[in-house]
Amino acid sequence: MSDAAADDGDSSQRESSVEQRFSRYERQWRYAPIGLAGQQRLRQSRVLLIGCGALGSVAAELLVRAGVGSLRIVDRDFLEWNNLQRQSLYTEEDVRRGWPKAVTAAERLAAINHEVSIEPIVADATWERIGPWFESVDVVIDGTDNFETRFLINDASCQTGIPWVFAGCLGAEGQSMTIVPGVTPCLRCLMPDGPPAAGESPTCDSAGILGTIIHVMASIQVTEALKWIVGDRDAIQPRLSVIDLWTSGLRSLDLGKLPREACPTCAGGERLWLSGERASQSVVLCGRNSVQVSLPTAPDLDTLPSRIASARVLVSNAFLVRLRVEDHELTVFRDGRVIVSGETDPAAARSLVARHLGM
Ligand SMILES: [Zn+2]
Structure with a gap:
């Protein structure tokens, strides 16, 4: 047997052992943009999820089933009965038990996929705490429900260069965009004045929210994270996706033309939220x-x-x-x-x- 034939034999053997190792993810890596190499990257990846309520709990489940290496989950809250309509990771027993969401989610996710390392953190995302959470992660998913925290995540992302995926839902409508610092527009590029003042915009208290739009938007967020992790950077577009499930409306706004050089955060280096200047008690x-x-x-x-x-x-x-x-x-x-x-x-x-x- 020639050396080349021996090499071929070795590499096909290696490949089949990798296939075996990742057999539970087979339907995923058969999808060409992911492939076995992408699945291996996923196994080595670390994801930070801030907020494990509606968007976050759905995103967490999808990430864990997809086989990320580790997932750090930060959430400040406990479960309530009116969460169960849309937060499909949790059960009635979880509400009765009264544990924090981050710990409950970690327990459930470990039962779904023991191969993923889960790190639950019961805490509020504040400017004093957020820095270490960004350490050694590849991508950040926004599972929050408020713009104050999103601007803090945006600051930390621009500071570290780690991308994050924004999503927000209200009623039957959802919005999403992926921020790759230095490459695509950041949240402040889109909202130069920062978050809307309290009481200025409707909330899910007043406008309600459907469980279905949560699942759609969390799915978009996780897909964006998968693109980033497997290295398909061209698949990530500078776009704001707006979806209304009730009116079947679907818009995708090109943000590539936003004047990024005018942005105080991603171009000017201002960190109003990360420095604590815009923190509230x-x-x-x-x-x-x-x-x-x-x-x-x-x-x-x-x-x-x-x-x-x-x-x-x-x-x-x-x-x-x-x-x-x-x-x-x-x-x-x-x-x-x-x-x-x-x-x-x-x-x-x-x-x-x-x-x-x-x-
Ligand atoms: Zn910006």
């Missing part, structure tokens, strides 16, 4: 009739219930304590955040927390 949570308040120091969750005589303890576990006080529910997390349910006025929420928890 209390946040009205979209779709939740709730306000989040941050305590100055992290509380001791073990002793907390006994220290508040006026409170009834509804849930107490390793991650959070939920108390009923003055017709409100306060959910206190280990990292010092308190979600005040049944309140939309930040000042009233802060004073309630100060009265009962001290701050």
Whole structure:
């Protein structure tokens, strides 16, 4: 046998062992733009997902089934009954158990694909914390529900050069764009003045939201991430996709003509959100009739219930304590955040927390 024939034999043997190793992903790598080489890249990839509610939980499941190497999931919230209509990773039992979404998602995802390393982080995405989450990841998926956090992600992306995939949904409509710093327009290119002021734009509280558009937009986000990870950079276009499932409307706006050199963020190097200049201390949570308040120091969750005589303890576990006080529910997390349910006025929420928890 000639050397060349031996080499051929070796390489076909290698290929068949790779095929075997990736057999569970066969239908995916048979798709030519992915291929076996792309599947191997996926196995080595690391994805950061910020927000594991509607978009995030759907995206997480798709990423894990596709065989990414690792997935870091950041979420600040716990599950509620009205999440189940669209957040298809979760069950009724998860709502009853009262664990944070990030931990619940990690448990479910590990059962779907044990090969993926999952890192749940129960925390708010703030300018103080976001830096280390971007370390050694290939791409970031936006699973948030607010523009403040998206502008923070956009700053961190422009700072690190790591691309991110934006999506937002309201009613039956969804929007999506992929930001590759230095290559495609960033979020600030599109919205030079930053996020709309609170109360200025409709929210899913007022306008409602369909589970179907969530799945469409999360699918687009994950496909964009797959393109990036397997290295098909030409397939990523500078476009804003706008889809309305109810009117069957489909638009794709070419953003390639935006004057990127005028953008203070991606061209000018300004980092208003990452520097903390545009940070807020209390946040009205979209779709939740709730306000989040941050305590100055992290509380001791073990002793907390006994220290508040006026409170009834509804849930107490390793991650959070939920108390009923003055017709409100306060959910206190280990990292010092308190979600005040049944309140939309930040000042009233802060004073309630100060009265009962001290701050
Ligand atoms: Zn820009």
